[in-house]
Amino acid sequence: MHFHTSRTPISAILLQRASPILTLRFHTATTMAIKRKATSPSPSLSTPFTKAARPRKRVIKDESTSPSPPPETKPSTTDSIPVKNHTSPSPATSSSSTTSPPSFHQAKYYPPEISNERCQAYIDGRIPRPITVLRKTLDSTLPARQKIPVGEAVVHWFKRDLRVHDNRALAAAWRLAKEHNVPLVGLYLVSPQDYEAHCTGRVRVDFELRSVGVLKEDLAGRDIPLHVEVVERRKGMAGRVLEIARGYGAKHVFCNMEYEVDELRREERLVRLGVEEGVSVEVLHDDTVVPPGILATGQGKQYAVYSPWFRAWCARVNAHPVLLEESPAPGRNPEGSRERFKKVFGMEVPEAPKEIRLDEEEKERYGKLWPAGEHEALARLDKFLEARINKYKETRNLPGMDTTTKLSPHLAAGTLSARTAVRLAREKSGTKKVDAGSEGIKTWISEVAWRDFYVHVMAWWPFVVMGKPFKFEMSKLDWPFDGELWQKWIDGKTGFPIVDAAMRQLKQMGWMHNRCRMIVASFLAKDLLIDWRHGEHWFAQHLIDHSPASNSGGWGFSASVGVDPQPYFRIFNPLLQSEKFDDSGEYLRKFIPELRNIKGKAIHDPYGRGAAKEAERAGYPKPCVVHSERRQKALALYKSL
Numbered sequence: 001m002h003f004h005t006s007r008t009p010i011s012a013i014l015l016q017r018a019s020p021i022l023t024l025r026f027h028t029a030t031t032m033a034i035k036r037k038a039t040s041p042s043p044s045l046s047t048p049f050t051k052a053a054r055p056r057k058r059v060i061k062d063e064s065t066s067p068s069p070p071p072e073t074k075p076s077t078t079d080s081i082p083v084k085n086h087t088s089p090s091p092a093t094s095s096s097s098t099t100s101p102p103s104f105h106q107a108k109y110y111p112p113e114i115s116n117e118r119c120q121a122y123i124d125g126r127i128p129r130p131i132t133v134l135r136k137t138l139d140s141t142l143p144a145r146q147k148i149p150v151g152e153a154v155v156h157w158f159k160r161d162l163r164v165h166d167n168r169a170l171a172a173a174w175r176l177a178k179e180h181n182v183p184l185v186g187l188y189l190v191s192p193q194d195y196e197a198h199c200t201g202r203v204r205v206d207f208e209l210r211s212v213g214v215l216k217e218d219l220a221g222r223d224i225p226l227h228v229e230v231v232e233r234r235k236g237m238a239g240r241v242l243e244i245a246r247g248y249g250a251k252h253v254f255c256n257m258e259y260e261v262d263e264l265r266r267e268e269r270l271v272r273l274g275v276e277e278g279v280s281v282e283v284l285h286d287d288t289v290v291p292p293g294i295l296a297t298g299q300g301k302q303y304a305v306y307s308p309w310f311r312a313w314c315a316r317v318n319a320h321p322v323l324l325e326e327s328p329a330p331g332r333n334p335e336g337s338r339e340r341f342k343k344v345f346g347m348e349v350p351e352a353p354k355e356i357r358l359d360e361e362e363k364e365r366y367g368k369l370w371p372a373g374e375h376e377a378l379a380r381l382d383k384f385l386e387a388r389i390n391k392y393k394e395t396r397n398l399p400g401m402d403t404t405t406k407l408s409p410h411l412a413a414g415t416l417s418a419r420t421a422v423r424l425a426r427e428k429s430g431t432k433k434v435d436a437g438s439e440g441i442k443t444w445i446s447e448v449a450w451r452d453f454y455v456h457v458m459a460w461w462p463f464v465v466m467g468k469p470f471k472f473e474m475s476k477l478d479w480p481f482d483g484e485l486w487q488k489w490i491d492g493k494t495g496f497p498i499v500d501a502a503m504r505q506l507k508q509m510g511w512m513h514n515r516c517r518m519i520v521a522s523f524l525a526k527d528l529l530i531d532w533r534h535g536e537h538w539f540a541q542h543l544i545d546h547s548p549a550s551n552s553g554g555w556g557f558s559a560s561v562g563v564d565p566q567p568y569f570r571i572f573n574p575l576l577q578s579e580k581f582d583d584s585g586e587y588l589r590k591f592i593p594e595l596r597n598i599k600g601k602a603i604h605d606p607y608g609r610g611a612a613k614e615a616e617r618a619g620y621p622k623p624c625v626v627h628s629e630r631r632q633k634a635l636a637l638y639k640s641l
Contacts (some may be wrong), residue, residue, distance in 0.1 A: 084490035104537035130264035152249030173254035174330035203510030214373025225344035256286035292459035377410035399513035400586035454553035469561035497624035498578035523557035532559035594618035
């Protein structure tokens with residue numbers, strides 16, 4: 001049966017569901033044997049970027065000796081807008097130097113690059129994975145935590161779960177609070193040092209804080225206060241959480257698990273400290289549909305190839321409906337909560353740290369481009385499921401068309417759960433299986449699943465977010481660096497229109513179509529021969545939907561150094577990619593005003609197709625490299641290992 005039989009908007013239906021009950025949730029990954037067997041389905045919607053499906057019939061062949069076809073993926077755009085070239089205060093953002101490359105290593109917070117030996121030690125289990133350590137701590141402290149009585153309140157710590165609906169830990173916190181007739185208190189901590197350590201960009205921080213504002217209003221409507229404060233020292237986060245909880249008389253703190261290395265270690269410390277101080281800290285799975293570590297091969301190893309992983313993911317979800325079950329939203333706090341927490345209700349959401357704060361024009365512009373909060377996320381999902389999902393498979397790779405959801409910022413900030421996205425898409429298909437229904441729905445669900453896949457990989461091979469590729473032996477590649485070419489890439493002035501349009505879209509919107517993410521990543525690594533980690537860092541600073549797992553996975557794929565990557569000899573030809581996925585040149589004209597008056601196919605290569613005078617007169621640069629020559633250099637570089 002279809003979800004929309006009554007044509008009631010998803011957002012309206014979900015916002016009516018507020019019964020107090022509970023549900024649970026997910027994550028996975030392991031082994032370095034990466035024999036690439038069947039071609040992997042595609043990923044585009046949900047994350048910074050993912051690999052795309054490889055069509056069986058290729059209309060246009062790239063310059064490649066690869067026996068397997070190219071990966072594909074795509075989304076749409078908005079109107080072109082004048083943009084100020086502000087960036088995050090990190091070394092990689094300003095690099096006009098032609099001699100020394102920008103640093104993508106945050107030496108202020110992290111030791112030097114992890115060695116290959118330590119990477120292997122993670123794989124062998126000689127160094128325990130942070131997620132394993134946290135799980136063991138949760139298991140070992142369970143008896144002690146179960147003995148801790150409920151205090152005068154229950155606290156839920158919001159992180160990347162900025163929503164009221166379908167939130168595992170929030171539902172559990174509400175259930176406990178209701179059982180004991182005590183108030184639920186929300187908590188959100190702003191950590192400027194975390195922004196800096198993780199290179200979180202200005203647009204991403206702005207979207208997150210605006211989403212916190214929406215969340216605060218939604219909670220207030222239920223008489224639930226949200227305590228918001230800035231914690232200057234990131235190492236003090238765990239202690240401050242417990243201090244705030246004790247201040248409200250709470251002896252139980254709930255939160256959802258974050259799977260990055262620092263965050264897993266922070267939560268493990270929080271659980272231990274909590275027991276020592278008489279506070280029970282419950283850390284639940286919520287960010288993925290299937291928890292990491294659940295899916296394994298017949299040999300008991302974690303998957304390192306998407307196709308078999310996705311088949312296992314579908315089988316698991318189909319066999320365990322609870323994985324997609326909706327967690328109920330909290331109800332209203334006990335009478336008197338408004339008065340008791342009067343000061344907390346009066347707290348304001350702070351502005352972003354000054355160094356990464358948008359100016360007023362930017363705030364207005366990005367606010368219109370990217371409305372924040374779960375209501376917007378649900379409305380956007382509703383519109384997509386009603387109008388565009390059935391054609392998604394055919395149109396998702398076309399950046400000049402508005403064919404994708406643009407839900408990735410909401411999935412990254414947690415204003416929408418991946419669980420809700422998959423569940424409602426499945427309901428739309430009228431089936432009880434996530435791998436059944438229309439091709440459009442199946443394809444879209446597989447795109448959401450890519451997000452899970454990369455999180456699973458990160459949890460099992462944590463060094464992929466430590467500046468090391470999944471194929472860590474590839475870190476020995478001796479990448480040359482040309483500061484002038486780097487600057488042309490970040491400015492969108494390479495002379496390759498599809499690359500330049502994509503890079504300008506990133507600056508104007510804080511977002512880039514997934515197909516174009518793959519094109520510009522391949523171009524940086526395999527045409528400009530610049531270390532892919534510079535690009536990974538740049539994306540982290542500028543994407544509104546940045547997620548470490550997806551960003552690392554996408555760049556590793558495109559640079560042929562990551563998990564389940566395209567072969568090193570698979571090198572995108574920017575011209576052919578442009579003609580194939582933006583045939584009319586609509587996307588190019590939208591983001592490159594210098595080329596708007598160039599007619600027909602010449603827009604894809606103005607200097608090579610008779611439009612040189614018009615392009616030069618308009619100020620559009622000539623191609624900065626010769627693709628065929630750079631392709632040969634790239635092949636030689638990879639073969640050097």
